[in-house]
Amino acid sequence: METGERRTATERTWMFPPVTGWTFDQVKDLEVPFDWELVDGVVVVRGETALWHNHVRGALVSVLRAAETGPYAAVSGQCVMVDEHNVVKPDLIVCDPRGLDVFEVECAPVEKVALAVEVVSPTSRQADRVRKPALFSANKVPYYWRVELDRDQKLAVHEYWLNADTLTYFPAPSHPVHQHKLITELPFPVEIDLDSLVGF
Structure with a gap:
């Protein structure tokens, strides 16, 4: 299992960032059924729009x-x-x-x-x-x-x-x-x- 800064975000772990936060390289390949942004190292879900x-x-x-x-x-x-x-x-x-x-x-x-x-x-x-x-x-x-x-x-x-x-x-x-x-x-x-x- 990857540890520390080397680990990448997955469908199961994206909501648990490392202490220093995710980097773009760690989350860019994240496959989730929603749009998102990275804010201070935290994956933030973008809501649906009308x-x-x-x-x-x-x-x-x-x-x-x-x-x-x-x-x-x-x-x-x-x-x-x-x-x-x-x-x-x-x-x-x-x-x-x-x-x-x-x-x-x-x-x-x-x-x-x-x-x-x-x-x-x-x-x-x-x-x-x-x-x-x-x-x-x-x-x-x-x-x-x-x-x-x-x-x-x-x-x-x-x-x-x-x-x-x-x-x-x-x-x-x-x-x-x-x-x-x-x-x-x-x-x-x-x-x-x-x-x-x-x-x-």
């Missing part, structure tokens, strides 16, 4: 792909390597793939991420509003969008910019919350009809 959430995520990545300008690329479902004990999977990212072997890389290095986007679900509120932005800002991701569905089933996108001195996010000065339409220049110019994203 149809509207998945539709909005897919529509957002399509719009961002159509608008992207070099060197950026919009990608959904991509894990981001913060460090060996922290690997997260935002709903979508905009990254700079230059210098990466895109056919071999498993997780986008956090320093390559220009924008992280989270679509908030009932089971991800704390993570998307507190933990994820703190993690991304501490690791110098320049922009963060938090997408919320309000009581009228309309989308609101909270746009945040990085304060490079404090490594914290602050609301975008001229448009902290986008409703009905999102218009921004960063990380590249894009205009999004938010009301259309929840339509089927």
